[in-house]
Amino acid sequence: MKPKFLILFSLLILLILNILFSISIGPVRIPFDSVTSTIFYYFMGDPYNRIYMLIIFYIRMPRVFLAVLIGAVLAISGLITQTIFRNPLGDPYLTGIASGAALGASIGFLISPFVVEPLAFAFAMLAVFITFIISRVDGEFSPEIMILAGIAVSFLFSALASYLIYLKEVNLRGVLFWLLGGLYGANWNDVFYLTIASLILFPLILYFVPEFDLMLMGDEQAKSMGVDTKRVKLITLLSSSIVTSFAVSMVGIIGFIGLVSPHIGRKIIGESHRFLLPASILIGANLLLASDTIARSNPGGEIPVGIITSFVGAPLLIYLLIRRRFFDRGN
Amino acid sequence: MIEAIDLSVKIGKKQILKNLNFVIHEREKIAIIGPNGAGKTTLMRVLGGMLPYEGKLIINGKEMSEYRRQDLAKLISYVPQIFYTPYTFTVEEFVKMGKYISIRNWWNAEGIDRYLDEVGILNLKARYVNTISGGELQKVLIARALAQNPRIIMLDEPTSHLDPKAVFELNRTIINLEKTVISVVHDINAAFNLYSKIMIMANGQLYGIFSGKSKEFVDAISRIYQIEYEILDGKFIVPKGPYFQ
Amino acid sequence: MKWSNVLAIIIVALVFLSIGYYAGQLNNHTIQAPQKIVVTDDLGRNVTIYLPIKRVVSMDPSNTQMMYAIGAGNLLVADTSYDWWPAQAKSLPKVEMDNGTASVEEVVSYNPNLVLATTIQSTQIIDQLESLGIPVLVLEPNNISGIYRDMYLLGNITGHKTGAINEVNYMKSYIGNITSKIANLPRLRVLYMLWPDPIYTAGNNTFINNIITTAGGINVAANLTGPWPIINNETVLQDNPQVILVDNDTGISNISYFKNNPVWENISAVQNNRVYIFNQTESNWMNEPGPLTIYAVRMVAQFLYPQVFNET
Numbered sequence: 001m002k003p004k005f006l007i008l009f010s011l012l013i014l015l016i017l018n019i020l021f022s023i024s025i026g027p028v029r030i031p032f033d034s035v036t037s038t039i040f041y042y043f044m045g046d047p048y049n050r051i052y053m054l055i056i057f058y059i060r061m062p063r064v065f066l067a068v069l070i071g072a073v074l075a076i077s078g079l080i081t082q083t084i085f086r087n088p089l090g091d092p093y094l095t096g097i098a099s100g101a102a103l104g105a106s107i108g109f110l111i112s113p114f115v116v117e118p119l120a121f122a123f124a125m126l127a128v129f130i131t132f133i134i135s136r137v138d139g140e141f142s143p144e145i146m147i148l149a150g151i152a153v154s155f156l157f158s159a160l161a162s163y164l165i166y167l168k169e170v171n172l173r174g175v176l177f178w179l180l181g182g183l184y185g186a187n188w189n190d191v192f193y194l195t196i197a198s199l200i201l202f203p204l205i206l207y208f209v210p211e212f213d214l215m216l217m218g219d220e221q222a223k224s225m226g227v228d229t230k231r232v233k234l235i236t237l238l239s240s241s242i243v244t245s246f247a248v249s250m251v252g253i254i255g256f257i258g259l260v261s262p263h264i265g266r267k268i269i270g271e272s273h274r275f276l277l278p279a280s281i282l283i284g285a286n287l288l289l290a291s292d293t294i295a296r297s298n299p300g301g302e303i304p305v306g307i308i309t310s311f312v313g314a315p316l317l318i319y320l321l322i323r324r325r326f327f328d329r330g331n
Numbered sequence: 332m333i334e335a336i337d338l339s340v341k342i343g344k345k346q347i348l349k350n351l352n353f354v355i356h357e358r359e360k361i362a363i364i365g366p367n368g369a370g371k372t373t374l375m376r377v378l379g380g381m382l383p384y385e386g387k388l389i390i391n392g393k394e395m396s397e398y399r400r401q402d403l404a405k406l407i408s409y410v411p412q413i414f415y416t417p418y419t420f421t422v423e424e425f426v427k428m429g430k431y432i433s434i435r436n437w438w439n440a441e442g443i444d445r446y447l448d449e450v451g452i453l454n455l456k457a458r459y460v461n462t463i464s465g466g467e468l469q470k471v472l473i474a475r476a477l478a479q480n481p482r483i484i485m486l487d488e489p490t491s492h493l494d495p496k497a498v499f500e501l502n503r504t505i506i507n508l509e510k511t512v513i514s515v516v517h518d519i520n521a522a523f524n525l526y527s528k529i530m531i532m533a534n535g536q537l538y539g540i541f542s543g544k545s546k547e548f549v550d551a552i553s554r555i556y557q558i559e560y561e562i563l564d565g566k567f568i569v570p571k572g573p574y575f576q
Numbered sequence: 577m578k579w580s581n582v583l584a585i586i587i588v589a590l591v592f593l594s595i596g597y598y599a600g601q602l603n604n605h606t607i608q609a610p611q612k613i614v615v616t617d618d619l620g621r622n623v624t625i626y627l628p629i630k631r632v633v634s635m636d637p638s639n640t641q642m643m644y645a646i647g648a649g650n651l652l653v654a655d656t657s658y659d660w661w662p663a664q665a666k667s668l669p670k671v672e673m674d675n676g677t678a679s680v681e682e683v684v685s686y687n688p689n690l691v692l693a694t695t696i697q698s699t700q701i702i703d704q705l706e707s708l709g710i711p712v713l714v715l716e717p718n719n720i721s722g723i724y725r726d727m728y729l730l731g732n733i734t735g736h737k738t739g740a741i742n743e744v745n746y747m748k749s750y751i752g753n754i755t756s757k758i759a760n761l762p763r764l765r766v767l768y769m770l771w772p773d774p775i776y777t778a779g780n781n782t783f784i785n786n787i788i789t790t791a792g793g794i795n796v797a798a799n800l801t802g803p804w805p806i807i808n809n810e811t812v813l814q815d816n817p818q819v820i821l822v823d824n825d826t827g828i829s830n831i832s833y834f835k836n837n838p839v840w841e842n843i844s845a846v847q848n849n850r851v852y853i854f855n856q857t858e859s860n861w862m863n864e865p866g867p868l869t870i871y872a873v874r875m876v877a878q879f880l881y882p883q884v885f886n887e888t
Contacts, residue, residue, distance in 0.1 A: 028814045050842070055810045058838045113827040138383060173825055177771055184774035184806070187838075210435050214428055216418055220381055221411055225479060226404025226432035271419045274438065301797070301805030302774060 004275045007268060011282035015068070018286050022064045022293040027302075028055055063186035066250070067292040068285040069194045070183070071257055073247045075284020076205060077240040078258025079265070079277060083212050084233055085143040092244045092258035094150045095237070099157035100127025101248045102179055106161045109174040116178065117249045124245035127153050132237070140219075140230045141237070180304040181252030183292050190250050197246050201239040205277075208232050212273035254306050256313030257288050263320050287312065332356055333378065333483070333511075337386035340370075340377050347373045350386070351537045353530065357482070360506060361513045362522040362543075365532035366555065371515045374532065375485055378513065379409040391482075404432045408476035412487040414465030422447070422455045422463070422471050429478030446477040450504045466497030473504060483511040491517060519552055519560075519568050531555060615729060617714045618722065619695070625711045629734050631688045633671060635678050638864040639692035639715050640665050642723070645867035646731050647739030654686045660860065661868060680704045690733075717865045718803075719786035720751070720873075743867060750870045751790065754877050757884050758792040764880050766793035767807075767817035767845070772826050772833070774806045783865045791876035793819065809839055819880055820845040821852050824859035852879045 024035045030052055038056055041048040074092050081090035104123030108116030131153045135146035165175055211232045214222045222229050244258075261284035262276065269279045291308040333355040340348040348370050355361055363371050376382045380395055380403045388395040390406060398406075408429075420428075426447060430440035447453045450470040455463060460471060469489050476484050489505065490498045498521075505512055506525050516522045522529050523544060531538040531551055538555060541548035549568055553560045559571040611627045632648075634640040634655045643649050644662050652668055656678070659665040669686070671678045680701055683691060691705055694716040702712045715726045724744045731740025766788050770776040777797040778784035782804070788795045796815040797807050820843075822828050831851045834840035845851055854862065861872035878885045 027808045027811045051813060051816075054813055054839060054842055059808075059810045059813065171825065171827070173771060174827070177774065177776065182774055182806075184809070185772075210431065210437060213420070213424075214431060217416075217428075218411075220376070220379070220409065223381060223400060224379055224404065224407070224409035224411075225428060225475075226401045228400045266419075272424065272438070296808050300801030301779075302808050303806075 004269055008275065008278055008282070011279060011286065015282055015286050015289075018289050019064055019068065022067075022289055023056060023060050025293065026055070026060055026297055027299065030055065058187070062188045062191050063183050063292070063296070064289060065191045066183055066186040066194065067289040069191065069198060070247045070251055070254070071261075071285040071288030072281045073194070073198065073243050073284075074254065074258035074288065075261035075265075075280040076202065076277065077244040078260075078284070079262040079273075079280045080205060080236050080240045081258075082262055083215055083273070084141075084237060085147060086216065086218065087143070087147065088263070089259070091255075092240070093154075093248075093253070094147065095131045095241055096127030096150050096153035096157060097124045097241065097245050097248055098253045099154040099161065100124040101245065101253065102175075103127075103157045103161040103164075104249075105178045105252075106164045106175050109171040109178075110164065113174065116174075120178075121245050121249035123157070124248055125242065127157050128238075128241040128245065141233045143219075178252050181254045181306045182295070182302070182304050183251050184302065186251075194243075194247060194250065197243050201243045204239040205236050208236055209273050209277060212277070213271070216271070252306075254288070254309055256309045256317075257284050257291075260313040260316050261287060264316065267320065267323075332389075332391060334389040335387065336389075338377070338388055339385040340373055340382055341385070342373075342382075347535055348377065348384075349535045353537060353540060355483075355511060355513065355528075357511055358509065359511055359528055360526045361511075362516040362526035362529045363513065363532060364516050364519065364522050364529055364552075365538070369532035370535040371532050372487065373535075375409065375487055375513070375515060379407060379485060381409075401432055404479060404481070406481055407483045407485065408479045408481040410469075410472045410476050410484065410486045410489065412489070412491070413472065414468060414492055416460050416468065418461060420460050422452065422458050422460060425460050425471055426474045426478050429475040432479060440478075443474075443478055446474040449477060449508075450474045451500065464497070466493045466501060469493070469497075469501060470504065473501075473508075477508075477510075481510070483513065484508060486512065486514040488515050488517060490521070520566075523548060523568055524566060613733065615713070615733065617729075618716045618718075618726065619714045621714065623711050623713055625713075625733055626689055627733070629690050631686065632690045632692060632734075633683050633686050633688040634659075634692045635671060635683070635697055636692065636694040636715075636864075637661070637665075637860070638694065638866040641864060641866035641868060642715070642727055642730055643692070643734075645739075645743045646727055646734070646736045648730060648734040648736045651734055653688060654683075680708075684708060684710070718781055718783050720747075720790060720865075720869060722783075723747070723865050723867075723869060747867065747870050751873055754874055755790065755792075758877055758881050761792060761881055761884070763792055763794050764818045765796050765815060766819045766821060766876075766880070767796050767812060767815070768821045768823075769826060770804065770823050772822075772828060775809065775812065776804055777807045779803050779805045783869075784862055787862065787869065787872050787876055788821075791873050792880050793876065813839060813842065816844050818844050818848070819850045819852070821862075821876065821879065822854065823862070824854045824856050826853075828853055850879075 024030065024032050034049065034052060035056060038048050038052045042053055042057070077092035078090065081092060081094050082088060085094070101120040101124040104119035104121065105116050107123070108119040131146060131149045132141065134149040135141050137145060165172060211227050214225050214227050215229065215232060219229050262280045264283050265276050265280040269275045288309065291312055292305045295303045295305040295308045335351050335353050338348060338351040339346065363374060365371055373382065377384050377388065380398065390398070423443065424438065426443045427437050427440045430443070431437045434440045444453060447456055450473050452467060452470050452474065455467060455471070460468065463471070486505065490501050493501065502521060502525055505514065526543050529541045529543060529548055531541065533555055539551055541551060546562070549560050549562055552568070560568050561571050563569050612624050613627060614622050614624050617623055629651060631653045632643065632651045634643060634652055637656065637659045640652065640655045640659050641661055643652055644665065649664060654669045654671050655665055657670045657672070659668070671682050678697065678701060683705060688710060691710055691712045693702060693712050693714050695714060702714070705712050717723045717726050727740045727744055731737045768778045768784055768788060770778065778795065779800050779802050780798045785795045785798060796812070796817050797805060800807060830853065831846070831849060834846040834851055840846050858875055861868050861875060
């Protein structure tokens with residue numbers, strides 16, 4: 001096996017072990033043999049510990065799989081953004097998704113808790129579309145303008161959200177808890193829908209693996225080599241924005257995974273997207289799963305997972321900054 | 332064959348190129364020369380299909396704007412002026428990218444050694460592109476353009492910032508390519524000696540097209556730059572009179 | 577000059593500026609006044625108060641309620657738009673609140689010689705008011721005896737000592753009446769739900785924990801750290817609360833929220849329909865430490881032991 005395939009294979013094994021480990025630990029201590037026996041008896045139809053079964057199948061498993069999926073979504077979106085914008089600081093929220101979702105959630109809490117998620121999704125997409133429309137130059141997205149447009153749209157939507165909260169019309173408590181982000185209420189429904197969304201949208205992104213390496217060279221070179229840059233940007237940015245908005249509407253804003261995972265990936269497997277893309281996905285899934293397991297296993301009550309990802313992500317990023325000056329990119 | 336008829340380019344409201352008319356034939360070696368801001372790079376970009384334009388620009392009998400990106404890439408390859416790239420691709424991978432239009436999964440492409448050989452960098456094959464020198468990188472970019480197998484190769488000041496040895500080697504490589512070559516050149520001696528035709532640009536217009544090694548070219552250059560040039564030994568263009576007053 | 581030198585000068589200048597700034601702030605605190613006493617508030621701050629107290633601004637409903645309960649309500653010159661009890665409190669002039677924080681200008685415009693506040697007010701506002709010579713008492717008891725202490729304190733400084741003693745005695749007997757009824761009954765495990773997703777609850781050192789405990793319950797979140805911890809749903813499943821108390825702010829309107837959930841439906845409280853969703857007034861009782869806390873205790877005790885209280 002080639003070394004790069006070996007790395008990917010190791011990351012996959014690591015993810016599987018991570019999943020098994022995460023299912024067997026949590027605030028309620030269930031011995032590992034009880035975990036396996038509960039799962040075994042459950043499928044065999046033999047009598048099992050009902051509380052253990054509920055904890056394993058209805059609380060931990062959906063949460064573990066949701067963490068894996070969301071980690072993967074954030075990592076793939078982060079990588080796409082970094083590649084298309086040729087900006088090492090690209091993260092999935094660059095196009096205004098976070099602020100859009102926050103505004104949508106605020107409006108949602110104004111109406112009813114049940115419309116929070118759909119509105120967060122809708123407004124995240126609205127922010128993305130506004131950013132896209134602003135950044136069109138000669139019918140094509142300009143990365144430079146898109147970064148600035150994303151910042152402008154983010155500020156606008158944040159201001160609107162803050163204004164709603166300021167007006168006290170919004171259930172302040174709800175918005176604040178929502179903004180902190182977390183996978184608390186994970187259920188099989190979430191896992192199911194996010195899986196479907198990923199199954200539809202990931203292939204649209206993965207299809208463009210041959211183009212991504214060429215896109216790294218810059219728009220003009222990519223075009224000169226025959227890449228339809230307009231199409232690549234539109235389809236991949238749109239796909240990643242949709243799936244990210246969907247993920248954000250479920251669990252709020254979780255930072256650093258999308259930014260850090262591709263950087264770790266580059267470090268261990270290099271620049272070629274045919275390896276980097278799957279590696280980033282696996283790293284993102286591993287990172288968020290590990291962070292969430294720490295967050296929920298804290299004996300003194302749960303910690304918002306964003307705090308853990310920042311604690312893990314920020315030092316990693318600093319380490320990478322010191323090890324490799326990746327800011328001198330470009331010509 | 333490239334044929335431009337009243338070719339104009341506007342960026343925003345600013346007219347960058349005004350009514351250019353020229354014909355470039357197969358296998359010609361064209362140098363584009365002119366003062367800064369004359370529109371050389373814009374002309375290169377429009378010929379590379381990167382910019383919208385007015386007038387006609389006909390490539391092999393078909394209007395430029397009607398080409399699909401993939402089809403255009405089979406005809407024209409643009410070699411940018413890059414002397415450093417941070418990416419950790421090997422020279423081999425980098426050159427294979429040129430195969431993208433024929434093999435979408437370009438990393439499976441075979442037989443790129445001949446392109447490396449053609450520009451004399453076969454020994455660099457396994458090196459990483461972020462570890463080679465600027466001159467070597469220019470050659471890698473040319474090899475990548477060759478792998479694309481276009482009819483026309485365009486180069487943007489390929490030899491500036493390089494040391495004399497690298498300049499010599501690169502020029503030799505360029506001139507021996509069995510392609511149409513369109514190259515932005517600042518070195519009037521290189522233009523004079525190496526290229527079959529020289530297009531002089533000034534203020535967004537085509538000042539004229541001249542044959543290489545012609546007295547007319549030297550006269551035109553003298554007028555454009557407002558320096559009296561003369562030909563020495565039939566090879567060198569030098570300013571008249573001493574440098575020190 | 578080198579850039580590093582310029583930078584160093586700027587930094588040194590900033591350091592001196594900030595020292596001057598904070599030193600000035602310290603000075604502002606030592607304004608002299610003729611008749612004064614020093615009292616300790618619920619944050620452990622020593623607050624210098626000028627007597628007699630004539631004009632009081634209350635920045636929290638719980639403080640307003642304590643003032644009225646001890647008979648000192650006539651000293652209030654302004655309260656907040658959140659005030660709802662007693663009826664007179666609603667007609668007082670209002671200090672407008674932005675996100676729970678009052679504007680200093682507005683508070684000052686009522687010319688108070690005492691301001692009552694809770695920790696909802698930012699420390700900047702408290703500092704600003706004190707620098708203007710207006711003492712601020714932070715009254716935020718985290719248990720029922722803390723309410724008694726604060727009422728005595730208010731009684732002492734406002735001259736309504738007797739009113740405070742009477743009110744405290746009334747509360748004590750009211751609560752004693754409840755606790756004596758349930759003294760020999762088995763204690764029940766209770767989950768208090770401030771917010772459903774994530775499940776925010778009340779930790780050990782909170783006022784709500786004290787109400788639950790007094791009313792005969794065992795707070796399942798008592799072992800978590802922090803006043804408002806997040807409780808994991810698998811912990812809830814393991815603790816299996818027999819009663820769930822749901823705050824009005826959650827937006828949960830009926831028990832079907834729990835019934836249709838594969839995890840919640842397995843919990844004793846849900847299976848036995850012992851989920852109590854507070855209305856707005858009941859939520860206020862639970863969240864505003866003061867004279868109305870006795871109703872919160874009665875309400876929770878009633879939820880826990882309906883068999884004892886339905887007879888009356």
